[in-house]
Amino acid sequence: MISPRYHRDIPQRYRLEGGKCTKCSYIAFPPRLVCPKCKSKSFEPYHLSREGKILTFTIIKVGPDKFSKETPYVVAIIELNDGARLTTQVADCDVERVALGAKVKLVFRKIQDEGKSGLHCYGYKAILL
Amino acid sequence: MRDVAVVGVGITKFGELWKDSFRDIFVEASLKAIENSGVDHIDSMYIGTMSSGLFVGQEHVGAVMADYLGVAPIPATRVESACASGGAAFRSAFFEVASGHSDIVLAGGVEKMTDGADVTEALATAADQEYEVYHGITFPGLYAMIARSYMHDYKTTREQLAAVAVKNHKNGSMNPNAQFRSPITLEQVMKSTMVANPLRLLDCSPVSDGGAAVILASLDVAKKLKRPFIKIKASSQSSDTIALHSRESLTSLKCVSVAAEKVFKQAKLKPKDISFAEVHDCFTIAEVVVTEDLGFFEKGKGGEAAEKGMTAIDGKIPINTSGGLKSKGHPVGATGIAQIIECYEQLTGQSGERQVKKAKYGLAQNMGGSGASCIIHILEAV
Numbered sequence: 233m234i235s236p237r238y239h240r241d242i243p244q245r246y247r248l249e250g251g252k253c254t255k256c257s258y259i260a261f262p263p264r265l266v267c268p269k270c271k272s273k274s275f276e277p278y279h280l281s282r283e284g285k286i287l288t289f290t291i292i293k294v295g296p297d298k299f300s301k302e303t304p305y306v307v308a309i310i311e312l313n314d315g316a317r318l319t320t321q322v323a324d325c326d327v328e329r330v331a332l333g334a335k336v337k338l339v340f341r342k343i344q345d346e347g348k349s350g351l352h353c354y355g356y357k358a359i360l361l
Numbered sequence: 362m363r364d365v366a367v368v369g370v371g372i373t374k375f376g377e378l379w380k381d382s383f384r385d386i387f388v389e390a391s392l393k394a395i396e397n398s399g400v401d402h403i404d405s406m407y408i409g410t411m412s413s414g415l416f417v418g419q420e421h422v423g424a425v426m427a428d429y430l431g432v433a434p435i436p437a438t439r440v441e442s443a444c445a446s447g448g449a450a451f452r453s454a455f456f457e458v459a460s461g462h463s464d465i466v467l468a469g470g471v472e473k474m475t476d477g478a479d480v481t482e483a484l485a486t487a488a489d490q491e492y493e494v495y496h497g498i499t500f501p502g503l504y505a506m507i508a509r510s511y512m513h514d515y516k517t518t519r520e521q522l523a524a525v526a527v528k529n530h531k532n533g534s535m536n537p538n539a540q541f542r543s544p545i546t547l548e549q550v551m552k553s554t555m556v557a558n559p560l561r562l563l564d565c566s567p568v569s570d571g572g573a574a575v576i577l578a579s580l581d582v583a584k585k586l587k588r589p590f591i592k593i594k595a596s597s598q599s600s601d602t603i604a605l606h607s608r609e610s611l612t613s614l615k616c617v618s619v620a621a622e623k624v625f626k627q628a629k630l631k632p633k634d635i636s637f638a639e640v641h642d643c644f645t646i647a648e649v650v651v652t653e654d655l656g657f658f659e660k661g662k663g664g665e666a667a668e669k670g671m672t673a674i675d676g677k678i679p680i681n682t683s684g685g686l687k688s689k690g691h692p693v694g695a696t697g698i699a700q701i702i703e704c705y706e707q708l709t710g711q712s713g714e715r716q717v718k719k720a721k722y723g724l725a726q727n728m729g730g731s732g733a734s735c736i737i738h739i740l741e742a743v
C-alpha cells in the first residue's frame with residue numbers, strides 16, 4: 233500500500249471517524265458523499281461507538297501471502313452499539329469463546345506490514361469483552 | 362429491441378493448463394465457437410476477464426485478443442464485473458445485437474490463474490479493498506461468514522452444504538471439459554481441509570485456467586445458418602453494496618432476488634417454468650442461498666432441497682448440470698459464458714448423459730464478489 237493511500241485512511245483506521253447523515257441519521261463508515269438511504273449530501277462528522285457485538289465470523293485457515301504467518305485468525309462482522317457495521321479481526325482470543333452475539337470492543341493494533349521494508353499498517357481490531 | 366439468438370459455442374478444457382497462455386486459451390475457445398456457429402465473420406467482440414492485470418500482468422485485453430484471433434480491426438472490448446465478467450460480456454453483446462447495431466457478435470470469457478500470481482489476493486480485489494481485504498478477509502472467508510449466519514438462522518446442517526458439492530461433482534464427472542471428473546462422497550467433503558471455518562476445501566470452487574466463447578446473432582442470421590440455435594428470452598443485472606457488512610441481510614443475496622424479479626417479469630415466466638439452471642456456486646453455501654433467492658425454494662429450504670435430490674439432474678429443478686463452478690472449474694472470467702454454453706447444449710439436446718428431459722427454458726445466474734453484482738439470463742429452446 234503506497235504511503236499517500238495509507239495516510240488518507242488514518243482518520244478511519246486510527247480514530248474511527250465516519251459521517252452521520254443530517255437528514256436520516258444514517259452512519260457512513262467510511263464517510264461518503266451521498267447517503268445510500270435518503271440520497272442527502274449533507275453529513276456531520278461522527279465518531280463510531282467502540283463497543284458492539286459479533287454478527288458473524290470465520291476462522292481463516294488459508295490466508296493471502298501477507299497474512300499467511302498469522303493463520304488461523306478470526307475475522308468477524310461487528311455491529312457497533314450505534315448500529316454501524318464493520319469487518320475486522322478478533323484478536324487475542326480463545327477461538328472457542330468467539331460466538332455469534334459475543335460482546336466486543338475495538339482496540340488499536342498493527343494490521344499488516346507493507347512488504348519487508350515498507351510501512352507498518354495499523355488500525356482497529358476487536359477483542360472479546 | 363429485436364430477438365437475439367446464440368448460434369454457436371466453444372469452450373476449452375478447464376483446469377491447470379500449464380502449456381497454454383492467456384491469449385491461447387481465449388483464441389482456442391473463440392475459434393471453436395466461430396466454427397461451431399458457421400458464421401463467416403464477426404462484427405465485434407466482448408471479452409470478460411476478472412483480473413488479467415494481476416494474474417498475468419496484461420490489460421487492454423480487447424486489443425490483444427482481436428489481434429491474436431486475427432479479427433482486427435473489429436471493435437473488441439474487455440468487460441469486467443469480477444466473477445460476473447463473463448455474464449457482463451454476454452449481456453453487452455446481447456444489447457449490441459438487440460439494438461440492431463451489429464448482426465453477429467462474439468462474447469467470450471477467459472482467466473489464466475495458474476501463472477504464479479497470489480490467487481487469494483487477486484480474487485480478494487472483488488471485495489472492498491480498504492474495509493474488508495485490509496483486515497485479512499478472503500473470499501472463502503466472506504462466504505464462510507454468510508454460511509455461519511445462514512446455518513444459525515435456518516438450522517441448515519454441514520451435511521446439507523456438503524450435499525451440494527457431492528451433487529455437482531457427480532454432474533461434472535459426466536462433463537468432458539470439467540476440471541474434476543471424479544465423484545466425491547459426503548464424508549470426503551466433511552473431512553477435507555478447513556479453509557475458512559465452516560467452509561472446507563471441497564466446499565470451494567477450484568483455481569482454474571479456461572476460456573469459453575459464444576456467438577450471438579440476429580434471428581434472421583440464425584435461421585440462415587441452419588444450425589441449432591437458442592433464443593435469449595430475458596437479461597437482467599443488479600448491484601449491491603461492495604462490502605458484505607453493509608448489506609441488509611447476511612443470509613440472502615439481494616442482488617440475486619432483485620435481478621431475478623426483473624428477469625422473470627421481462628420473460629413473463631415464473632421460477633416453476635424453468636427447466637434447469639446454472640447458478641454461481643463459487644462455494645456450496647452460495648448455491649443454497651442463490652437457489653432460494655431465485656425463487657426455486659422457500660427461504661431456508663435450499664440445503665434440504667439439495668440433500669433430498671431436488672436439484673439433481675432428474676430432480677424437480679436440476680441445478681448446475683455442468684458440474685457448476687465447483688466441479689467444472691472456475692476460471693473466473695470464463696464462468697458466465699460457460700454457464701450460457703451449458704444452457705445452449707441442454708436446450709439443443711446435446712448434453713449426452715447430462716441431458717435434462719424436455720428442456721424448454723434454461724436460466725444462467727452469474728455473480729460478482731460476495732454478491733455485489735448479479736447477472737441473470739433466461740434462454741429458450743426453439
Ligand SMILES: [Zn+2]
Nearest residue numbers: 253256267270
Ligand atoms: Zn440519509
